[in-house]
Amino acid sequence: MLIHAHQLSKSYGSKLALDRVDLTLDGSDSIALVGPNGAGKTTLMSLICGYLQPSSGSLSVLGQAPGSSELLGQLSALPQDAQLDPGFSIGIQLRHFGALQGMSKSEADREARRVLDLVQLADTFSSRPQDLSHGMRKRVTIAQALMGQPKLVLLDEPTAGLDPANARAVRELVNNLRGQCHFLISSHNLEELQKMCSTVLHIEQGRISQTLEVHGGQNDAILTLTLAPQSGKDAGRWLGQLPGVNEVTHKGQQEFLLRYDNNAHPQFDIELLQALHQQQMEYRQLGRGLSLEDRLFSGSSTE
Numbered sequence: 001m002l003i004h005a006h007q008l009s010k011s012y013g014s015k016l017a018l019d020r021v022d023l024t025l026d027g028s029d030s031i032a033l034v035g036p037n038g039a040g041k042t043t044l045m046s047l048i049c050g051y052l053q054p055s056s057g058s059l060s061v062l063g064q065a066p067g068s069s070e071l072l073g074q075l076s077a078l079p080q081d082a083q084l085d086p087g088f089s090i091g092i093q094l095r096h097f098g099a100l101q102g103m104s105k106s107e108a109d110r111e112a113r114r115v116l117d118l119v120q121l122a123d124t125f126s127s128r129p130q131d132l133s134h135g136m137r138k139r140v141t142i143a144q145a146l147m148g149q150p151k152l153v154l155l156d157e158p159t160a161g162l163d164p165a166n167a168r169a170v171r172e173l174v175n176n177l178r179g180q181c182h183f184l185i186s187s188h189n190l191e192e193l194q195k196m197c198s199t200v201l202h203i204e205q206g207r208i209s210q211t212l213e214v215h216g217g218q219n220d221a222i223l224t225l226t227l228a229p230q231s232g233k234d235a236g237r238w239l240g241q242l243p244g245v246n247e248v249t250h251k252g253q254q255e256f257l258l259r260y261d262n263n264a265h266p267q268f269d270i271e272l273l274q275a276l277h278q279q280q281m282e283y284r285q286l287g288r289g290l291s292l293e294d295r296l297f298s299g300s301s302t303e
């Protein structure tokens with residue numbers, strides 16, 4: 001069992017930040033924690049780390065009480081504003097974290113090089129933090145969270161402020177480590193979470209309002225289509241007249257949700273692409289099912 005919470009609540013004075021949360025997580029490779037500012041995400045992460053104590057209810061992490069010595073080396077967390085010390089090289093700092101975990105000097109050195117290699121920054125071992133870009137420093141802090149091969153890694157906004165290439169490197173890292181450790185990732189970037197996580201927890205006003213499986217429970221009879229900007233005002237009407245289409249929802253700009261008859265048109269996606277080609281209409285994106293954003297916020301979730 002990764003995380004088990006029963007009627008977990010946390011108050012700061014009179015402010016109820018988490019309100020009787022029930023949660024059972026096991027098996028998922030990576031879990032996304034989403035929700036508006038102030039919803040309680042950081043509070044939940046802090047409770048999982050044992051930085052905070054619950055006001056009531058119970059919580060166990062990897063079968064242990066948060067903060068217990070059994071979790072040392074099993075659980076790591078990267079706070080959103082984690083900083084590196086400008087006074088020491090990357091290698092020295094990572095080795096120091098290894099030493100804090102009880103590694104010998106040579107073990108810590110090996111481990112520091114291993115995690116730097118994982119984030120594709122092996123050649124920064126002797127560099128100072130100020131010699132690296134913001135994105136590279138962020139990846140080093142993620143490497144730091146991977147020291148000692150923890151089973152559960154908590155990442156708070158790991159790609160906030162990163163350029164696309166660095167954000168992609170972080171996503172690839174999380175995906176490459178699938179099966180080796182579990183991630184709990186807090187972020188506001190739903191599109192990105194969809195690429196990294198298998199389970200999404202939506203937290204609102206201190207309560208878990210939805211739990212979604214990213215790749216499960218999707219309605220096969222829905223396609224999300226984004227057309228090129230020059231596709232014209234009548235594109236929605238034209239789409240609605242295609243054989244098999246039951247309903248077209250215009251989502252803004254040139255993005256459409258198409259609900260279609262999956263029984264009569266099992267290859268509707270191919271038929272749609274052919275129709276677009278014949279009509280010389282360019283498309284930008286075609287996706288099966290609903291986006292995570294639609295599933296969380298349109299009430300269209302199948303769960």
Ligand SMILES: Nc1ncnc2c1ncn2[C@@H]1O[C@H](COP(=O)(O)OP(=O)(O)OP(=O)(O)O)[C@@H](O)[C@H]1O
Nearest residue numbers: 012015016017035036037038039040041042043044
């Ligand atoms: N130390 C504190 N003292 C008083 N209230 C707090 C404290 N920490 C958090 N809160 C309140 O608890 C609620 C949950 O805060 P929390 O930081 O967990 O939300 P969050 O989902 O992480 O928000 P964000 O997305 O903005 O980081 C908020 O209303 C916040 O104002």
